[in-house]
Amino acid sequence: MKKYFFYIISALFIVSCATKNPHKATEKVYNAQVKNLNETIAKKEIVNLKKEPYVVIDSVAYRYNNQLLNFKDTLSKTNSDILKNGIVSEWVGTVNFNLRKPNFVIIHHTAQDSIQQTVKTFTLQQTQVSAHYVIGRDGKVVHMLNDYLRAWHAGNGSWGKNTDINSSSIGIELDNNGTEPFSDAQINTLLALLTKLKKDYNIPTQNIIGHSDIAPSRKIDPSVLFPWKLLAANGFGVWSDEVLPCPPDNFNAEQGLQAIGYNTKNLSAAITAFKLHFIQTEVNNILDEKTISTIYSIYKK
Numbered sequence: 001m002k003k004y005f006f007y008i009i010s011a012l013f014i015v016s017c018a019t020k021n022p023h024k025a026t027e028k029v030y031n032a033q034v035k036n037l038n039e040t041i042a043k044k045e046i047v048n049l050k051k052e053p054y055v056v057i058d059s060v061a062y063r064y065n066n067q068l069l070n071f072k073d074t075l076s077k078t079n080s081d082i083l084k085n086g087i088v089s090e091w092v093g094t095v096n097f098n099l100r101k102p103n104f105v106i107i108h109h110t111a112q113d114s115i116q117q118t119v120k121t122f123t124l125q126q127t128q129v130s131a132h133y134v135i136g137r138d139g140k141v142v143h144m145l146n147d148y149l150r151a152w153h154a155g156n157g158s159w160g161k162n163t164d165i166n167s168s169s170i171g172i173e174l175d176n177n178g179t180e181p182f183s184d185a186q187i188n189t190l191l192a193l194l195t196k197l198k199k200d201y202n203i204p205t206q207n208i209i210g211h212s213d214i215a216p217s218r219k220i221d222p223s224v225l226f227p228w229k230l231l232a233a234n235g236f237g238v239w240s241d242e243v244l245p246c247p248p249d250n251f252n253a254e255q256g257l258q259a260i261g262y263n264t265k266n267l268s269a270a271i272t273a274f275k276l277h278f279i280q281t282e283v284n285n286i287l288d289e290k291t292i293s294t295i296y297s298i299y300k301k
Contacts, residue, residue, distance in 0.1 A: 029095045037099055041148055099148045104162075104169035104207045105197060105236075106154055106214065107190075109176040109221040110134070115142065118173060128152060131171035133193060139185035141193065147201070157214030159261040165214050170197060178223045187227060194236045206301070208236045209261070209277075216273030217266045224280050240278055240297040247296035253287055256299040 108131065110118045115136040122130045122144055131153040134142040145151050153171030162168060174190065176182055197203060208231065211219045232239035254264050262270040268285035275283045278294055 026095050027093050029093075031093070033095065033097065034093075040099060041146055100167075101201045102147060102168060102170045102197075103201070103203060104159070104165060104209065105194065105203060106165060106169050106171050106209060106211055107222050107226070108153065108171065108173045108211045109178050109182075109223055109226070110173050111178045111221065112175070113177060115140070115175040118175060119144070131173040133170070134173045134175060135186050135189050135193070136175045137183045137186055139183070139189040141189060147197070154211070154214060155218070157211070157219075158263050159209065159214050170201075174222060174226075176223070178221065181225050182222075182227065187230070191231070191234055191236070194231070194234075198236065205235055206238050212273045212276050213262065216262060216269040220276060224276055224283055228277055228280070238298060238301045240294045244290070244293040244297055245300070247292055251292070251296055253292045253295050256295045259299055260295070 112118050112121065115134055118134050119142055121127050122134070130145060130151045132143065132145045132147060132151050134144060136142070147170055150166050151171045152166060153173070154165035154169060157165050159165060172190065172193065174182060174186060176186075194208065198205075198208075210226070210228075211221045228237060229239050231237050254267055254270075257264050257267075257270050257274060260274075262274060264270045271285045271287055271291065272283060274295065275291065278298060279291060282290070
């Protein structure tokens with residue numbers, strides 16, 4: 001019996017030695033690319049925005065913590081696995097991939113009393129909220145998450161067919177309680193930061209929007225005091241024509257809002273959110289002639 005068992009083990013050993021991994025070469029390429037992406041995620045960036053005296057520091061690299069190591073382990077996993085439902089899963093690393101890049105910028109106001117309070121909120125696990133950047137009233141930038149990683153800032157929101165905004169966006173929080181004007185220093189920093197982000201990730205002009213735009217039934221930030229027209233004049237977001245066009249008789253305002261990106265399940269909330277962004281002197285849910293013409297103007301853009 002022992003002799004028989006020895007032959008079985010020997011046969012299995014010979015078979016295992018004779019079996020070569022046909023993907024060994026591509027696995028090597030895969031692992032090299034993952035290593036490069038890990039370095040990209042961990043890269044510490046110090047950027048002087050428009051040569052102004054504020055600095056953006058990537059806090060993920062600045063505090064190389066367990067969370068980043070967990071991401072590294074996830075990205076670097078190359079072993080075969082057996083799924084919970086019993087299906088055998090073979091791992092073969094492809095060589096054609098890169099990091100997902102953000103395609104939206106969502107602007108918020110913090111609704112808190114200080115940047116220190118907001119930073120504390122974003123560093124407590126129980127709050128379950130975060131953002132990539134916080135900009136203080138004095139123009140100081142606190143970079144809290146690498147741009148390639150997914151922050152928890154958008155919540156249950158949507159824009160067009162995109163129902164997972166967190167996975168495709170960068171969140172910027174402005175230190176503002178929601179009832180005060182935004183300072184010049186803060187807006188100047190925001191413009192400089194948007195210049196960098198738009199260039200780095202080729203973010204479409206129309207994809208720079210507010211929290212209230214993606215969550216019209218829940219959110220009103222940034223407030224009615226936020227200078228959307230100024231941002232649009234600098235290439236960040238769109239704005240209506242100075243002379244509003246006359247929409248055709250068959251123009252449907254609700255469908256126009258949907259085409260722009262608004263969720264119109266609650267039409268009154270969508271109209272209010274639109275006006276909070278584009279008609280800030282008349283923030284209500286009234287769909288009057290001016291509102292319809294403004295919707296048509298934005299729809300055409």
